[in-house]
Amino acid sequence: MATMPDEPSVRLASRQAPPFAGPPGPVTSRSEHPVRVEEDLMEARHAVRAAALAVDLGLVDQTRVVTAASELVRNAYIHGGGGVLVIEQLSRKGGRGIRLTVSDDGPGIPDLDAALDDGFSTGAGLGHGLGGARRLMHEFDVECPPGGGTTVRVTRWAPG
Amino acid sequence: MTGVRRATGVPILRLGDVLVTGLLEELDDRSATAFLDELTERITAEGAKGVLIDISRLTIIDSFVARTLSELTTTARLLGTRVIVAGMRPPVAITLVELGLRLDGVETALTAERGMAALGWFRTASSQEVGHGDHAG
Numbered sequence A: 001m002a003t004m005p006d007e008p009s010v011r012l013a014s015r016q017a018p019p020f021a022g023p024p025g026p027v028t029s030r031s032e033h034p035v036r037v038e039e040d041l042m043e044a045r046h047a048v049r050a051a052a053l054a055v056d057l058g059l060v061d062q063t064r065v066v067t068a069a070s071e072l073v074r075n076a077y078i079h080g081g082g083g084v085l086v087i088e089q090l091s092r093k094g095g096r097g098i099r100l101t102v103s104d105d106g107p108g109i110p111d112l113d114a115a116l117d118d119g120f121s122t123g124a125g126l127g128h129g130l131g132g133a134r135r136l137m138h139e140f141d142v143e144c145p146p147g148g149g150t151t152v153r154v155t156r157w158a159p160g
Numbered sequence B: 001m002t003g004v005r006r007a008t009g010v011p012i013l014r015l016g017d018v019l020v021t022g023l024l025e026e027l028d029d030r031s032a033t034a035f036l037d038e039l040t041e042r043i044t045a046e047g048a049k050g051v052l053i054d055i056s057r058l059t060i061i062d063s064f065v066a067r068t069l070s071e072l073t074t075t076a077r078l079l080g081t082r083v084i085v086a087g088m089r090p091p092v093a094i095t096l097v098e099l100g101l102r103l104d105g106v107e108t109a110l111t112a113e114r115g116m117a118a119l120g121w122f123r124t125a126s127s128q129e130v131g132h133g134d135h136a137g
């Protein structure tokens, strides 16, 4: 740690390339959902399902996005002590998409590489949530500023 | 009403020495844990030899539900009971694989009927489809 240069945040590039390049288009709809109590996990899933439907994602993609959301929101609730989910519907040339931003003010993730490994868990979990969410989405990015907190942003595009 | 679980609303029925139950569209963490506890209790109370869980209505399995199903299967096995999870929807199966959860050790069946057949239950001869070479498993 002491040998690492100071960086404003830890960033992680997308694992999978999006179906096609190009700047993300405008946000057509945005909603915010608190992740404070256990019931919020369900509410968040329902809101994500509705947004995935609204941008015309197919059934398999809806399932992917809702499952990824469930993992990230639960992580914010359990590891981050609660946070907020922002759902954005996106539109760009060639297709629509959905972007989820889950942030909390918890302790952050000290070792992102380890956290992304399947089977790594500091809790009672199976340790597939974070790495799994990364595989289920087209774009994946984590920020843990030095002051604490975690923000995970994921995007999935409807097939053109 | 006897046998109706408050947590998920699907009754646990007993057919001989087999318990039959199912899950609804979705399951929150608390209900998943309640389901595990109640089913384990019923297995012991009824001395069930097998359990069939129909998940054909379940639209999402995340890591928590996956872990619950794995734990249930392991617990039941330690008690000497065989659990079969039947009817997983294809999008759910695809997502589970991508999530990296293969439900190792959890026995599955394409449909509840096939699951029941694997547990020793067969449709009566009056059924049109019997005898068409349809093998369980």
Ligand SMILES: Nc1ncnc2c1ncn2[C@@H]1O[C@H](COP(=O)(O)OP(=O)(O)OP(=O)(O)O)[C@@H](O)[C@H]1O
Binding pocket: A071, A075, A076, A079, A080, A104, A106, A107, A108, A109, A115, A116, A120, A121, A122, A123, A124, A125, A126, A127, A128, A129, A130, A131, A150, B063, B064
């Ligand atoms: N929002 C967060 N804040 C702090 N630490 C986190 C956060 N999200 C993930 N982590 C850390 O990364 C690890 C891996 O997360 P991951 O979701 O993959 O597994 P898990 O939550 O432990 O188990 P599960 O398979 O049930 O999700 C966690 O154990 C935790 O240490």
Ligand SMILES: [Mg+2]
Binding pocket: A071, A074, A075, A125, A128, A129, A130
């Ligand atoms: Mg997790």
